[in-house]
Amino acid sequence: MPQIKDLIEDLEFIRWVKNPEDKLQEYWQNWIEANPDRIEDVKLAREVILGLKFPSKKASPEVKKEVLNKLLQASPSEEEEKENSYTKNKSIKWKSFNQWEKIAAILVFALMLSLLIGNLSFFKEKPAPVQALKWINKTTNYGEKLNFRLPDGSIVWLNSGSSLEYPASFDSTVRLVKLHGEGFFEVTEDKNKPFKVLSENLTTTALGTSFNIKSSYQNVVIVSLVTGKVQVDDQLDNQQYLLSPGEQLDFDNENKKGKISNFDLEAVQSWRKGKLVFQKATFQKVKEDLERWYGVSIQVEGQPSQSWRFNGEFENQILDVILMSMSNIEDFSYKIDKKEVQINFN
Structure with missing residues (x-):
């Protein structure tokens, strides 16, 4: 069943339907491209708002x-x-x-x-033609990190194996970007243009704030708020979450459930400072983080113990040092050959 309540209550959507000026046309065209599954909702909401106010032809x-x-x-x-x-x-x-x-x-x-x-x-009637919006794509490979400014002055850090799409200029009524992977945002405040980040099915909205979004591990999106205030919306199920500084939303895309809890500020921001932090991490989590951080492929023989939960913090360390430290705690041997790593559990 179509979910149109959020659309027919959105003042900007109503303005677009009744008076489709260029900026509104551009924004909602981008919104529809980002939410193709809601095209039918948009059509139905448009008909509801217009109602029976169709143009009539007067007879002489x-x-x-x-x-x-x-x-x-x-x-x-x-x-x-x-x-x-x-x-x-x-x-x-x-x-x-x-x-x-x-x-x-x-x-x-x-x-x-x-x-x-x-x-x-x-x-x-045919919809008015919309000029194609030029999008820029910043991407990092495994083992790379990137820091850059957006057209509005906001600062973005991209973690390894991540990408961010954003328009060449924020000319619309909203600043919209699309994140895949993990990124940290320091948003320039503009009350007239909210800043929105699309990540999987979630939309995180902020004005002037800083937060981290991670959507690359076990089909879970994690939004961690450092300063300011953000609103996170699940576009598919119309769920909404409000975060305060120090709060983190863990959203399970498979079960469509979100949980808000406190988080370790230092641990969430550590990757920007060259620190690799593990807190009660499973072996699978450690393996994926090492592959992403150092751009290597890790092959495993044998199985780690069921009780594997690794804690450690490494700042600007080479991979050999980290594996040596782990092997002293857990019972395994390893071999590094350029970008290939072999781990054997005894």
Whole structure:
């Protein structure tokens, strides 16, 4: 069933439907491209807002007079009555109407005709052409990190194996970017243009704030708020979460459930400072983070113990030092050959 409540209550959406100026047209075109599964919702919401306010075609006074005179003439002939005999038991005969009742019927008929003409012309309308918005894509490979500024002055840090798409200029009523992987944002405040980050099915909205988003591990999106305030919306299920500084949302895309909890500020920001931090990390989590951080491929023989939960912090350390430290705690041997790593559990 279409979910249109958020659209018909959105003032910017209503403005676009009733007065599709260039900036609004550009924004909602981008929104639809980012949410292709909601095209039918947009169409339905547009029809609900417009209601029956379709443009009508007015007849000339001469035509109106001619139609009225013909309808006010004598009642239908017997031959015409026979042709319509199948409706005699279901409706009142036209000849039994007095003059004022006939006029009322004519007005109702004219109104319905006007709505029908307007409705047909509405569906023939073609949407105004929208100029293609130029998007820029910043991408990091495994073992790389990137720091850059957006057109509005906001600063972005991209972790390894991540990408960010953003427009060449924020000319719309909203600053919209698309994140894949992990990124940290320091947003320049602009109350007239909210800053929105699309990550998986979630949209994180902020004005002037700093936060971290990670959407690359076990189908979970993690939004961690450092300063300011953000609102996180699940576009598919219309769920909404509000975060305060020090709070983190863990959203499971598979089960469509979100959980808000406190987080370690230093641990979340550590990757920007060259620190690799593990807190009760499973072996699978350690393996994926090392591959992403150092741009290597790790092959494993054997199985780690079920109780594996590794804690450690490494700042600007080479991979050999980290693996040596781990092997002293857990029982395994390793071998590094350029970008290939072999780990063997004893």
